[in-house]
Amino acid sequence: MISFGRDGRSLIARIEGEIDHHTADEFKTSIEKEYGRINAKNIIFDFTGVTFMDSSGIGMLIGRYKKAVEYGGSVYAFGVSKEVFRIFEMSGLHKIIKISDEEPADNLKKGGRVKWVK
Amino acid sequence: MGEITENKVENRVRIEMDAKSRNESFARLAVAAFVSELDPLVSDVIDIKTAVSEAVTNAIIHGYEDSPGTVYIDLKLTDGVITVTIKDDGVGIDDISRAMEPLYTSKPEEERSGMGFTVMEAFMDSIIVRSEKGRGTEVIMTKKLSDV
Helix, strand or coil: CEEEEEECCEEEEEEEEEECHHHHHHHHHHHHHHHHHCCCCEEEEEEEEEEEECHHHHHHHHHHHHHHHHCCCCEEEECCCHHHHHHHHHHCHHHHCEEECCCCCHHHHHCCCCCCEC | CCCCCHHHCCEEEEEEEECCHHHHHHHHHHHHHHHHHHCCCHHHHHHHHHHHHHHHHHHHHHHCCCCCCEEEEEEEEECCEEEEEEEECCCCCCCHHHHCCCCCCCCHHHCCCCCHHHHHHHHCCEEEEEEECCCEEEEEEEEECCCC
């Protein structure tokens, strides 16, 4: 499942459940749509609820990274579990996606500006 | 009585499934259930699930190129070692060594990372890939489950 929040030109994508070939295609489509709809620049992934990821997730994330770079933005991820981080590391994703233990969106939340939508 | 130890359990399960992406999660659940009788480490289960997910995805995307087909999964447990065989009757692989190179993908336009075989190699103890053009591909992987 995926839900979205935003702050200015940062799209916040909260993914819950498993990221595999089947779901990665769905996530890609809905992120692309929302990214365009809000005219976003950055993408912040909330991985807190991700229970599984295989290499299909790598492809999906690299695709979103390329898109964000094209629009002058960056990609962030927080809540990445130890297991998922291994997949990040194996592919070098951790070098292009800024991973944080803390929520970069914390400051946004304090301002009460993040609204999650289904 | 009491002669059978956990590591001596022998078991075999065979599954045939439609080559549909929504069956990938079923394949992962099935393999996790299969090894559960050995009370394995969570990390071992995640490794095996991930490797199975990669092999089944390859069969669906590359073997059958998203057209109808059947993926065959054979799970075997011998002396605490799981042997997983994932087979398809799809198009086969032209050049296995190249297919197994990290970051190589035959479908870059579909956002494939080319990391599937690299993940399988990293997460399992051994991997053998047999393929014949026009006949299909078979991936055989083994992993010794850690003693808890």
